[in-house]
Amino acid sequence: MATRGQVEEWIGRCALGDRKAFVQLYDATSAKLFGVALRVLNDRAEAEEVLQEIYVRIWQNAGRYASNGLSPMSWLITIARNRAIDRLRARKSGGGRGEMEEVADLADAAPGPEAQTIAAGEAARLAACLETLPEGRAEAVRRAYMEGETYAELAERFAVPLNTIRTWLRRGLISLRECLSV
Incomplete structure (x- = not known):
């Protein structure tokens, strides 16, 4: 389990374009963020897609993270929850599913x-x-x-x-x- 300091350091290094830090951040936090997305979406395939979007967002916005005494995981979880809710709302508003999404549903979702x-x-x-x-x-x-x-x-x-x-x-x-x- 990564410490708060390690996660903050990885986010800071991501802001500087450090790909190794990004891999370390992903390895340490992806299970938790996937769990957040899965809980909101209740669909494994969609949660996996959203997880990719989450880390793109983290990479692009790492420079905006401010260590302000709050947990860096709170910042990451907020990004994950917001992306998952955006996807959920798009689904509710009739955003159609394509052929690839339907094929992904055939995989074991457990x-x-x-x-x-x-x-x-x-x-x-x-x-x-x-x-x-x-x-x-x-x-x-x-x-x-x-x-x-x-x-x-x-x-x-x-x-x-x-x-x-x-x-x-x-x-x-x-x-x-x-x-x-x-």
Whole structure:
């Protein structure tokens, strides 16, 4: 497992065009980011495609990363989640699937043993932390960040103002970050 300092160093070196650092960053973080994409998309082939897009985005934006006391994994996970949600929204809006995507569906979509073990451990930690949130807030976080619902959809679902949803999500993420960092 890479340390926070190593990940920050690799991101910094990527900003300078260091391909070796990019490979090290990919090796250390790809399983986690793939898990994020898979959780949002619930489709292994799409998650694999999005993972490539995630690392293109990381390579292109490494210079924008600012070590500001927050975990560099938070920055990487945010990129992964946003790309996966963008893909999910494109799928919901009728973005057609091509022949290659249909052929990819024929492959075994089951994650391997290593991915299952990593995902199970992370899922258990996240589930325990989600249970610490006030009632209804955990569901809002799940729907926003794992299922891709918009703030407006959540506000309608919970019958609260849009700014209340934003506050719930912001506070929920802060609580989760604190819980998961322990």
